[in-house]
Amino acid sequence: MTMQANQPIGIFDSGVGGLTVAHALHSLLPHDDVLYLGDSARLPYGTKCPASVEGYARHAVGWLIERGIKLLVVACNTASALALDDLCVQLAPIPVIGVVEPGARAAVEASVNGRHLVLATESTVRVQAYTAAIQQLDAAAQVEELACSVFVALAEEGWGDTSVARETAGRYLRFLKLMPPAERPDCAILGCTHFPLLRSAIGDALGADITIVDSATTTATAVQSALKGLSLLAPESGHGDLRLSATDGADRFARIGSAFLGKKFSPADIELTDIHPADAPVP
Amino acid sequence: MTMQANQPIGIFDSGVGGLTVAHALHSLLPHDDVLYLGDSARLPYGTKCPASVEGYARHAVGWLIERGIKLLVVACNTASALALDDLCVQLAPIPVIGVVEPGARAAVEASVNGRHLVLATESTVRVQAYTAAIQQLDAAAQVEELACSVFVALAEEGWGDTSVARETAGRYLRFLKLMPPAERPDCAILGCTHFPLLRSAIGDALGADITIVDSATTTATAVQSALKGLSLLAPESGHGDLRLSATDGADRFARIGSAFLGKKFSPADIELTDIHPADAPVP
Numbered sequence: 001m002t003m004q005a006n007q008p009i010g011i012f013d014s015g016v017g018g019l020t021v022a023h024a025l026h027s028l029l030p031h032d033d034v035l036y037l038g039d040s041a042r043l044p045y046g047t048k049c050p051a052s053v054e055g056y057a058r059h060a061v062g063w064l065i066e067r068g069i070k071l072l073v074v075a076c077n078t079a080s081a082l083a084l085d086d087l088c089v090q091l092a093p094i095p096v097i098g099v100v101e102p103g104a105r106a107a108v109e110a111s112v113n114g115r116h117l118v119l120a121t122e123s124t125v126r127v128q129a130y131t132a133a134i135q136q137l138d139a140a141a142q143v144e145e146l147a148c149s150v151f152v153a154l155a156e157e158g159w160g161d162t163s164v165a166r167e168t169a170g171r172y173l174r175f176l177k178l179m180p181p182a183e184r185p186d187c188a189i190l191g192c193t194h195f196p197l198l199r200s201a202i203g204d205a206l207g208a209d210i211t212i213v214d215s216a217t218t219t220a221t222a223v224q225s226a227l228k229g230l231s232l233l234a235p236e237s238g239h240g241d242l243r244l245s246a247t248d249g250a251d252r253f254a255r256i257g258s259a260f261l262g263k264k265f266s267p268a269d270i271e272l273t274d275i276h277p278a279d280a281p282v283p
Numbered sequence: 284m285t286m287q288a289n290q291p292i293g294i295f296d297s298g299v300g301g302l303t304v305a306h307a308l309h310s311l312l313p314h315d316d317v318l319y320l321g322d323s324a325r326l327p328y329g330t331k332c333p334a335s336v337e338g339y340a341r342h343a344v345g346w347l348i349e350r351g352i353k354l355l356v357v358a359c360n361t362a363s364a365l366a367l368d369d370l371c372v373q374l375a376p377i378p379v380i381g382v383v384e385p386g387a388r389a390a391v392e393a394s395v396n397g398r399h400l401v402l403a404t405e406s407t408v409r410v411q412a413y414t415a416a417i418q419q420l421d422a423a424a425q426v427e428e429l430a431c432s433v434f435v436a437l438a439e440e441g442w443g444d445t446s447v448a449r450e451t452a453g454r455y456l457r458f459l460k461l462m463p464p465a466e467r468p469d470c471a472i473l474g475c476t477h478f479p480l481l482r483s484a485i486g487d488a489l490g491a492d493i494t495i496v497d498s499a500t501t502t503a504t505a506v507q508s509a510l511k512g513l514s515l516l517a518p519e520s521g522h523g524d525l526r527l528s529a530t531d532g533a534d535r536f537a538r539i540g541s542a543f544l545g546k547k548f549s550p551a552d553i554e555l556t557d558i559h560p561a562d563a564p565v566p
Contacts, residue, residue: 041325
């Protein structure tokens with residue numbers, strides 16, 4: 001299998017969250033086509049067990065490979081944390097980029113005191129993937145991971161910038177106020193692709209002395225570097241088309257996803273696909 | 284197929300929410316055994332499309348029938364709204380009771396002015412199942428259905444009785460304050476089995492002049508009547524055992540579910556089962 005520069009970049013996520021990565025990618029690589037698959041029939045991955053997440057990811061990625069992609073972005077933090085190694089083997093030689101490693105790298109570059117706070121979903125926190133990735137780059141780093149499941153619901157409700165979001169962020173992060181200043185982290189990673197929609201509420205609760213690292217933007221930068229290194233960047237004649245696919249609920253995907261993509265799209269723009277035949281209704 | 288009084292009552296839900304129904308059932312029918320199946324691998328149903336929910340429900344219910352139940356409670360509002368007729372056909376002659384009809388009946392009895400507010404998930408609201416069930420009993424009733432997805436996340440986070448829950452309820456329900464008193468509902472149905480955990484926050488936001496109908500308790504009463512009518516109530520020698528099964532994540536199920544059941548249980552108390560083989564990890 002050889003990859004071609006004019007093939008699309010594949011993005012896979014459990015739902016609409018990865019559209020924040022698609023948004024960042026399109027800003028950075030406007031000539032590259034993107035094929036997006038949201039496995040919305042099985043979302044959220046963040047509360048499922050590792051075996052389920054690995055199985056879902058393999059099915060979803062198989063679907064993308066059949067359509068011909070030059071690089072895969074695993075835009076779901078949970079799947080990146082749980083299934084990335086497996087996916088690299090499954091896809092070789094197609095390069096695979098998760099959201100965890102680029103986020104960890106940016107955090108290590110941003111932090112002065114080597115203390116990190118990771119805000120993520122339950123599953124991502126359970127496997128401590130960010131801690132491992134950060135400590136691979138800075139063995140002395142101290143990392144605290146915090147599950148913030150309610151942020152996901154607020155992002156999907158379109159309540160990212162409301163008093164509820166601020167109250168929620170305040171509740172999750174109030175422990176920071178009780179820490180001695182010398183022990184406080186100086187860097188916080190948004191370790192879930194939904195969380196950029198609450199950036200302002202989270203920033204207020206963190207305070208001005210903690211830098212926010214957004215894994216969506218850092219991932220887009222990692223994709224750019226990888227494609228450049230492999231001479232697979234799209235030519236300037238490329239249109240930068242975005243094709244959207246989902247496994248469930250085009251209406252909801254469009255209604256909620258538009259805020260994540262930063263651009264309005266309609267249910268008619270989404271190809272519905274069934275990647276798990278056994279989940280289809282029994283005839 | 285003949286049902287026996289000493290067989291368990293089957294309860295099916297997408298996750299832990301139906302444990303509020305199991306709790307109400309056990310209080311009312313302490314001698315009856317209960318077999319509970321939470322399809323946690325595919326939760327939440329509330330944001331999935333009808334075809335997916337119908338398929339999930341048929342698989343889950345097939346698993347319960349194989350184990351021998353005398354009555355099925357569809358404790359998931361979404362599945363009750365979308366799949367109840369199908370399930371009645373699939374299970375006949377085993378009686379099937381959903382949460383929608385008992386809740387609607389109690390609401391019609393509780394309301395004086397015939398104006399109802401239903402708080403539910405997106406899918407339940409989309410199909411307007413409560414509106415249909417209420418208007419079947421009171422053709423002149425006026426029903427407003429409101430999707431409150433964030434309540435689910437708060438219940439699962441154990442934040443049912445926090446300032447975030449009150450802020451969230453206040454935001455969802457602030458439109459009530461803008462209504463002329465004569466147009467306000469006098470009855471609100473908790474149309475999702477998660478919502479009883481936010482009962483106090485929801486009650487504060489509704490105000491004292493709106494009666495809350497909890498579909499968990501009303502469903503337990505409906506089960507009692509049905510079993511009595513069919514002479515299928517368990518004998519007084521029955522132990523009232525509760526057997527818990529889930530399709531994913533015993534740790535999470537136990538941690539979150541204990542609050543719903545009103546009784547502490549551990550992951551070891553849960554039988555993990557795979558009702559959808561194709562969702563298992565690819566070998």
